[in-house]
Amino acid sequence: MSKKVHVQTTINGESVDFLCEPRNSLLEVLRDDLDLTGAKEGCNNGNCGACNVIMDGRLVNSCCVLGVEADGCEITTIEGIGSAANLHPLQQKFLEHAALQCGICTPGFIVSAKALLDENPNPSEDEVRYWLAGNLCRCTGYDKIVRAVLDARNGA
Amino acid sequence: MSQNGHKVIGTRPIRHDGVDKVTGRAIYGADIQLTGLLHGAIKRSPHPHARIKNIDTSRAEAHPGVRAVVTAHDLPQIADKLADLGEAIVNLRDASNNVLAYGKVLYKGHAVAGVAAINLHVAQEAVELIDVEYEVLPHVTGVLEAMEDGAPILHEDMKTTSMGEETDKVSNVANHFQHKMGEPDDGFAEADVVIEREFTTQTVHQGYIETHNATAHWNEEGQLTIWTSTQGAFSVRDQMAEILQMPVSKVKIVPLEIGGGFGGKISVYLDPVAALLSRMTGHPVKMTMPRDEVFEGTGPTPGSYLKVKMGATSDGRLTAATAYMAYEAGAYPGSPVGAGAGCIFTPYDIPNVQIDGYDVCVNKPKTNAYRAPGATNAAYATETVVDEISEKLGVDPLEFRVKNGAKEGTRRADGPVHPRIGCIETTEAALNSEHYRSSLAKSGNGKVRGRGVASGYWFNFNGGRSAISVSINPDGTINMLEGSTDIGGTRASIAMQLAETIGLEATDIKPYVVDTDSIGYTDVTGGSRTTFGTGYAAHATGQALIREMKERASKLWDVPADAIDFEDGVFSYRDDAEKRGSFKELASQAGDAGGPVVAQVSTNPDGSGGGAFATHVVDVEVDRETGKVDILRYTAVQDAGTAIHPSYVEGQMQGGVVQGIGWGLNEEYIYNDAGSMTNASFLDYRMPTTLDLPMIETIIVEVPNESHPYGVRGVGEVPIVPPPAALANAIYDATGVRLRDLPMSPPRVQKALAENGG
Numbered sequence: 001m002s003k004k005v006h007v008q009t010t011i012n013g014e015s016v017d018f019l020c021e022p023r024n025s026l027l028e029v030l031r032d033d034l035d036l037t038g039a040k041e042g043c044n045n046g047n048c049g050a051c052n053v054i055m056d057g058r059l060v061n062s063c064c065v066l067g068v069e070a071d072g073c074e075i076t077t078i079e080g081i082g083s084a085a086n087l088h089p090l091q092q093k094f095l096e097h098a099a100l101q102c103g104i105c106t107p108g109f110i111v112s113a114k115a116l117l118d119e120n121p122n123p124s125e126d127e128v129r130y131w132l133a134g135n136l137c138r139c140t141g142y143d144k145i146v147r148a149v150l151d152a153r154n155g156a
Numbered sequence: 157m158s159q160n161g162h163k164v165i166g167t168r169p170i171r172h173d174g175v176d177k178v179t180g181r182a183i184y185g186a187d188i189q190l191t192g193l194l195h196g197a198i199k200r201s202p203h204p205h206a207r208i209k210n211i212d213t214s215r216a217e218a219h220p221g222v223r224a225v226v227t228a229h230d231l232p233q234i235a236d237k238l239a240d241l242g243e244a245i246v247n248l249r250d251a252s253n254n255v256l257a258y259g260k261v262l263y264k265g266h267a268v269a270g271v272a273a274i275n276l277h278v279a280q281e282a283v284e285l286i287d288v289e290y291e292v293l294p295h296v297t298g299v300l301e302a303m304e305d306g307a308p309i310l311h312e313d314m315k316t317t318s319m320g321e322e323t324d325k326v327s328n329v330a331n332h333f334q335h336k337m338g339e340p341d342d343g344f345a346e347a348d349v350v351i352e353r354e355f356t357t358q359t360v361h362q363g364y365i366e367t368h369n370a371t372a373h374w375n376e377e378g379q380l381t382i383w384t385s386t387q388g389a390f391s392v393r394d395q396m397a398e399i400l401q402m403p404v405s406k407v408k409i410v411p412l413e414i415g416g417g418f419g420g421k422i423s424v425y426l427d428p429v430a431a432l433l434s435r436m437t438g439h440p441v442k443m444t445m446p447r448d449e450v451f452e453g454t455g456p457t458p459g460s461y462l463k464v465k466m467g468a469t470s471d472g473r474l475t476a477a478t479a480y481m482a483y484e485a486g487a488y489p490g491s492p493v494g495a496g497a498g499c500i501f502t503p504y505d506i507p508n509v510q511i512d513g514y515d516v517c518v519n520k521p522k523t524n525a526y527r528a529p530g531a532t533n534a535a536y537a538t539e540t541v542v543d544e545i546s547e548k549l550g551v552d553p554l555e556f557r558v559k560n561g562a563k564e565g566t567r568r569a570d571g572p573v574h575p576r577i578g579c580i581e582t583t584e585a586a587l588n589s590e591h592y593r594s595s596l597a598k599s600g601n602g603k604v605r606g607r608g609v610a611s612g613y614w615f616n617f618n619g620g621r622s623a624i625s626v627s628i629n630p631d632g633t634i635n636m637l638e639g640s641t642d643i644g645g646t647r648a649s650i651a652m653q654l655a656e657t658i659g660l661e662a663t664d665i666k667p668y669v670v671d672t673d674s675i676g677y678t679d680v681t682g683g684s685r686t687t688f689g690t691g692y693a694a695h696a697t698g699q700a701l702i703r704e705m706k707e708r709a710s711k712l713w714d715v716p717a718d719a720i721d722f723e724d725g726v727f728s729y730r731d732d733a734e735k736r737g738s739f740k741e742l743a744s745q746a747g748d749a750g751g752p753v754v755a756q757v758s759t760n761p762d763g764s765g766g767g768a769f770a771t772h773v774v775d776v777e778v779d780r781e782t783g784k785v786d787i788l789r790y791t792a793v794q795d796a797g798t799a800i801h802p803s804y805v806e807g808q809m810q811g812g813v814v815q816g817i818g819w820g821l822n823e824e825y826i827y828n829d830a831g832s833m834t835n836a837s838f839l840d841y842r843m844p845t846t847l848d849l850p851m852i853e854t855i856i857v858e859v860p861n862e863s864h865p866y867g868v869r870g871v872g873e874v875p876i877v878p879p880p881a882a883l884a885n886a887i888y889d890a891t892g893v894r895l896r897d898l899p900m901s902p903p904r905v906q907k908a909l910a911e912n913g914g
Contacts, residue, residue: 023277037187038180040415042365043447047838050365078180091178095170098803101644101811103177104184104366104415133847136838138363138416139644140807141814142846 007071011036012080020067026060027051029067030077038078038107042136049135050108052115053077059115061134078107081114089152090114099148101139109135113149121154164655165866168803169662171648177413184413185369185385186444193371194223196433196443197279198426199269199286200453201261204519204831205295205308208259208268208288215285216271221278224436225286226270226429228258232401239398246423248398250488254522255399255428261290262310262487263519264832265452267425272433272441295519295831299461299484302328302518310487310517330489331515335497335569343476343508347467349548354463355537357880357898358824359484361456362526363815363843366415367447368454372430373440380407380431385414387421387641388680393672395424400431410671411641418815419525422680425454451836455524456825457532458484458491464500464537468545474560476508477501479537483515483530486522491515495615496530498570499877500538502613503579503769504560509569519831525682527812528614528873532819532880536898539610539881543888553609553885554587554771562613578795578859578869579769583611585857586771591791596775603777605788606890610772612877616765616870617683619863621758622690623676624697626654628753632740634660636667636697639678640690644811644872645804649687650694652800653866657698659725659739676758684870685765687800688861693759695865700755705742709735711749712742763863768874770794772813776886783906785821785887791853792878797861797869809875810852816879818844824899 004019011034020029027044030036030053039062042048046061053062054076082088090110093099100106109132116123116131123131128149129142137145176182213225237248252258257266269286273279294308301307307328316325318332344350371383380402386392389409397404414421426443433441445453463480479500483493493513501509546553561580567573586592586609599605625637636654640646651665679685702722709727710717713735721728727742729735746753775788792809799805822842826835835841860867880898887905888894893912897904 021277031187032189035189036180037183040184040366041186041444042367042415043838045447045837045839048365081179083179084175084181087175087178091175094178095174098168098171098645098801098807100174100177101804101807102364102366102414102416103173103182104364104413106177107180110178129846129849133845136365136843136845138365138418138815138843139811141810141812141844141852142849143810143852144803144807146846146851 005068007068009070010074012076022066022068024067025063026065026067026070027062030062036077036079040104040107049112050105052108052111054111054115059112078111081110088114090149093148093152097144097148097151099140099144105135105137109137109145117153123153125150162656164652164662165798165800166802168801169648171645172651172667173642173647182413184366184415185383188371188383188412190371190373190440192439194272194274194437194439194441195276195279196270196272196430196441197276197283198267198429198449199283200449201257201264201266201268203261203290203292204264204297205293206261206290207293208257208261209291210289211269212287213269215287216282219282219285221274222271222282224272224433226432226436227268228256230432231256231399231428233258234398234401239394246490247488251395251423252399254488255425263521265449265521267453270429270433272437297518297520297827297831299459299482299516299518302516303482303514310519328517329514330485330517333513335511337567337569338508340476340478340508340510344467346469346475348470349545350465350467351541351544352463352465353541353896355896357460357533357536359456359459359520360819360823361451361841362418362420364416364418364420367450368421368425368445369443370427370430371440371442372427372434374431374435378406381410382427382431383410383412384427385421386411387414387417387643387682389641389672390639390677391422391680392424392427396427396431399428408671408673411669414641414643417643418527419529419682420455422682423455423524447838448836451841452833453521455486455522457526457529458486458523460484460533462533462537464541466541466545468549470549472549472551472556472559474504474506477506478510481511481513481534483533484518484520484523485515486518486520488522489515489517491523492525492530496534498568498615499531499613500534502568503557503562503611505562505566511569527815527876531612531614531877532816535610535612535877536880539878540884540894540896543885554583554592557583557611558587574767575764576859576862577767577769578857581859582769582793582795582857583771585855586773586793589773589791589793589855591789591853592773599777603779604890605775605777606886606888607773607775608882608884608886608889610878610881610885612770612874614684614768614874614877616688616768617685618765619689619692619761619763620679620685621760622678622693623758624693625675625756626697626701626754628743628746630744630747632743633664633666636665637670637675638667638690639675640686641669641681643681644808645801646681646686649800649804650690653691654694654698657695658701684768684872688765688864688868688870689761691800691868692761692864693757696759697755697757700757704753704755705739705746708746708749708753709742712745761863764861766797766861766863766869768795768869768871770874770878772878772882774882774886776883776890778887778890778905780909783902783904783909785883785900785905787817787850789850791855792875793855793857794871794875795857795859795869796871797864798858798867799856800868802856805856805871806854808872809854812875813852813879814844814849816876817883820880820883820898820900822899822901
């Protein structure tokens with residue numbers, strides 16, 4: 001085991017310090033050390049998007065980022081996007097459209113879709129499908145997910 | 157109000173567990189944290205077939221941070237015993253040997269040892285320090301090769317059972333069975349068109365996004381608790397009790413949220429290993445399975461070889477059909493060939509049928525259930541042969557299906573006679589759909605377009621055991637405890653049936669999935685049984701609550717209970733209009749008249765789960781240069797009996813379709829000559845993404861299931877059955893070339909077009 005490194009970040013608007021081994025991924029740190037288990041591990045190699053978070057405005061697979069790389073960064077996880085009392089429009093639309101079945105991929109999809117709408121508030125269906133192709137869902141066939149995101153657009 | 161006079165059924169309320177799931181707060185199996193938690197990892201075989209000569213764990217045990225190492229020698233070696241796990245019958249000795257290999261490894265990825273350490277990385281380091289000495293044996297991964305005389309034998313003590321009798325022959329064929337009805341030879345003699353074709357399909361995985369996990373704590377008193385993601389907590393309890401040879405009363409399973417199963421999360425893999433490691437260390441041990449190990453070490457659904465022959469008269473009547481079905485069981489007997497044989501010709505009324513099924517062991521992971529297990533392989537063969545016959549006869553393929561469709565009273569080749577079913581109604585709805593009536597525009601880009609159709613059948617299991625426990629709160633809401641784990645919205649579909657029965661809103665019911673010590677035995681969430689079977693229990697619970705509330709009203713109003721009516725959610729005394737109250741009004745007073753109102757109900761309905769039929773229509777565009785097939789439009793039609801929550805019925809249909817599209821166009825385990833899967837990642841095992849698909853249109857047909865109080869049929873499984881055949885028929889329509897090998901991936905399509913001048 002190697003020596004732990006002190007990392008300073010801002011997560012969901014709050015200043016957060018943690019210690020991690022250089023080999024720990026950001027996903028491991030979030031889940032195992034910071035109790036932010038909304039990011040899920042589906043593949044641990046950047047193919048399923050279930051662990052997606054927004055890091056300094058960019059959508060990343062947190063399994064492919066080292067914890068130490070997060071030093072000085074601002075991170076938004078699913079826990080920072082909305083709460084039961086204050087749902088983000090995407091979360092509300094996912095509920096209304098029944099855009100989840102088992103729900104394991106849902107946090108990753110909502111984080112990805114938020115990053116899309118932050119960059120392009122009025123995407124076409126093709127743009128939504130292109131952007132979300134990095135997130136795998138095995139239950140829904142994506143139909144209701146794409147509809148939910150389209151319905152959450154500005155002015156939709 | 158919804159249709160059929162229902163108030164709740166047929167509406168689309170927001171699911172009860174939805175907010176937790178969209179905000180990342182829901183706790184799935186891998187999310188649990190416990191004090192003193194250790195982390196486990198598995199050592200797996202690099203060989204597809206080898207004898208284990210020796211396992212030396214000393215270097216791993218000496219590694220700093222390692223707390224325990226376990227091998228099959230720590231598991232009780234149990235005798236052959238068959239157990240019903242819900243979607244499959246398994247031999248528990250095989251199940252134990254599949255958890256940790258004993259004597260031999262039978263596939264690459266077969267678990268041979270487990271480690272517990274202070275963190276996952278240390279456990280993974282220790283796995284590399286376990287020294288296993290193997291005597292490598294010849295291997296066989298193809299079903300036909302495995303059936304040949306002289307093939308490498310997986311189980312030296314396994315004799316083929318043929319037509320119900322054990323023979324003296326040692327081979328990889330575990331079982332050969334036959335269903336026969338009428339005289340196929342006579343039927344073919346009457347036919348004017350006879351088509352016989354061969355088909356192959358490859359191993360595919362369920363591909364749930366959540367990998368397997370288990371966290372076990374074996375406490376000082378010998379009580380074992382396991383937190384896990386499973387389709388059936390009681391099935392896990394039974395397996396643990398058998399594999400570890402301990403009483404069920406010593407095992408408690410806590411089902412956490414489950415991230416997809418599709419049949420693949422019924423068998424245990426990590427749970428017994430985590431339990432042993434916890435017993436050895438005195439600490440809770442958590443194990444999560446890496447994705448590559450999910451592909452290589454859990455149960456996919458089988459590759460298969462099928463030969464199907466069908467005959468019809470010139471006026472379009474099917475006269476006879478035969479099928480030879482050889483399915484890979486994987487390392488241990490138990491492929492879904494039996495289920496496939498029960499489905500293969502079932503959408504049709506054919507007087508003369510013979511089906512021969514073979515269950516064949518190969519050096520691949522032990523196969524497991526995957527959404528209508530066995531039926532998709534079967535339909536790929538039948539539905540493309542039916543397409544060819546329709547073409548030869550010059551009739552519309554859906555009109556041919558309507559004319560020959562199974563109906564109430566039609567006998568299946570495997571014995572049972574259909575109750576009321578919606579086979580013909582579903583096909584007619586597809587025939588009359590806007591999609592099928594529309595014309596397909598030509599491609600403007602040099603590619604070619606075509607349309608295909610296919611049908612499919614799945615049994616839906618006959619109810620099974622379900623328990624529900626409820627307590628009424630003074631505000632008239634109801635806490636509803638159930639044993640059915642919720643994979644895709646069944647908290648909602650079950651709560652809605654209780655709400656309908658007692659005249660409440662869906663939101664008045666608070667459903668909870670609870671552990672095995674807190675509810676009566678409940679069978680797995682599988683076989684499309686949950687909304688049917690546990691919904692049946694919810695209806696019965698509602699009836700019990702109505703009876704109890706009448707008793708309470710009788711005491712409160714001082715009138716006879718049998719003079720109290722319940723209608724439209726209101727209790728009333730027949731002889732005095734003043735004495736009346738809604739369920740909620742009575743709930744606030746009922747506790748004063750006999751204590752808190754509770755009810756516990758368990759059911760195991762005798763009636764049919766209601767067979768499920770589906771017919772799909774697909775338009776494709778084929779790029780002759782690359783062999784790539786794009787889906788332009790897809791419509792799925794299905795009989796749901798009664799759609800309790802239509803959004804989640806549509807969701808099951810859409811999800812099943814897309815899994816079927818993946819199976820049809822892309823997904824396969826690719827093996828090299830060394831018997832090793834070469835694409836064990838989501839990058840290389842390419843499941844469909846948003847970019848590969850259009851919207852999936854759905855048409856729900858409702859032919860009520862007479863065995864359920866609200867007419868429910870299971871809906872989850874049948875939508876995966878038609879897609880590969882529908883796609884093959886569409887590709888033929890586009891190119892003039894028939895593809896009879898799955899997946900119809902770009903290289904295969906390109907090769908077929910080149911060879912056939914399509």
